[in-house]
Amino acid sequence: MYRAIKVVGTGVDTSKGSADDIAERHTEDAGPAGPVPAATADPADPREAADPGEAADPGEAADPGVPADRGRSGWRRWAMDARPLRRPAYRRLWSSTIVTAVGSQLTAVAVPKQIYDITGSSAWVGYASFAGLLPLVVFALWGGAIADTVDRRKLLLVTNTGIAVTSLLFWVQAVTGLASVAVLMLLLALQQAFFGLNSPARQASIARLVPKEELAAANALGSTVMQTGLVAGPLLAGALIPVVGLAELYLIDAVALCVTVWAVYRLPALPPLATAAARAGRAGLRGIAEGFRYISLNQVLLLSFLADIIAMVFGMPRALFPQLAAQTYTSYDEGVALGLLFAAVPIGAVLGGLVSGTFSGARRHGLMVIVAVIAWGVAITGFGLSANLWVAVAFLAAAGVADMVSMVFRGAILLSAVTDELRGRMQGVFTVVVAGGPRLADVLHGTAGSALGARTAVAGGGLLVVVSMLVLAATMPALRRYGASA
Secondary structure (H helix, E strand, O other), rough: OOOOOOOOOOOOOOHHHHHHHHHHHHHOOOOOOOOOOOOOOOOOOOOOOOOOOOOOOOOOOOOOOOOOOOOOOOOHHHOOOOHHHHHHHHHHHHHHHHHHHHHHHHHHHHHHHHHHHHHOOHHHHHHHHOOHHHHHHHHHHHHHHOOOOHHHHHHHHHHHHHHHHHHHHHHHHHHHOOOHHHHHHHHHHHHHHHHHHHHHHHHHHHHHHOHHHHHHHHHHHHHHHHHHHHHHHHHHHHHHHHHHOOHHHHHHHHHHHHHHHHHHHOOOOOOHHHHOOOOOOOOOOHHHHHHHHHHHHHHHHHHHHHHHHHHHHOOEEEEEEHHHHHOOOOOOOHHHHHHHHHHHHHHHHHHHHOOOHHHOOOOHHHHHHHHHHHHHHHHHHHHHHHOHHHHHHHHHHHHHHHHHHHHHHHHHHHOOOOOHHHHHHHHHHHHHHHHHHHHHHHHHHHHHHHHHHHHHHHHHHHHHHHHHHHHHHHOHHHHHHHOOOO
């Protein structure tokens, strides 16, 4: 939100697949001797590979039949499930995110600040944001198709390097005093294009680095870091601008991205599985069309996307935060009120991630998505009805917790409901949904807020989320019945 077909074949090169995919293919291809047990481990699987000289962790090879919370007692049952971090490859990918989650927010603050300084117009800030949407959509869809036909590690190396170079170019134009909105918008479009190519490959790689039963925990770890960046990044940017200047924010982001490039370089190779390799060259429109066709035939995936669209389009009121800060919470400083409103949802999401052990082991992934989106709608309704700023912030923080739960299980469904040959394309569509929903919400809530008043628009949107999800759950049972072992 506030941001997985069975493969049939013979003679498969098992060194190129995840343990779950390999076991599934062997089960289908089994001859008279019977299926290969699903617990058979692949010594070349990156999830099992450790650093040279690194002591083996007795819990490294997880048994799919073991409950997620086995061996976790007391506070460990509700604290964040960190089992995926015991897997060296995933740990490298996740640790790089810690640095870049904050660094990327420095650029996210610096670009609109610089555009406003040049033009003195908030409209131009909005135009620049929209300028980044089209390349994000186009390259996320294309990047998903590419990610299914090439080594994802190599794609991540190229795209992360491209993002780092773009941040460096942002710094160059700032220190040279170019003061060109056109150049800033061009660089922003280029950055979003690289991000669109990068995101599907990055997310699709997770299922090759951790076993199926740890996908929800891995998503919780990643989402918590990203949400922490949404809080810490803007605060750090605000503190640094008076000290080092705006241009240096771009440079700090570029340096932080070097950490990501190094972490990706140390990942194992992630080539396509044999069936995907046979489709080499289908990273164009045909491959994208195949992805959409698969979504249309997979009801659970379609419904999980629809759940996020409902939550974001009807229930994301960020476009009304400035109006609420100026007109509703007048007893507080307008800047303070605005900052609290923008920070409240990410803070709630971080808190949800810190106690994700309470829900990341749940087996009913579809039902958890439904409950989380309904809880989001209830919290947004409460926010709309709140005349007190601190009560409003509390409701937004509760919405952030619900958002975290939804993100965790929608991500787990996406990674587990499809095989590796389609994960990139599914993640590309997911990126478009996550990025596009809030932008549509900005238009809808901005229009409704002007016509009906901000609080009425917010509360009405929250109620629409609740009603829509109840109807969806009642009429489409496939989502609520979907479980981790489906």
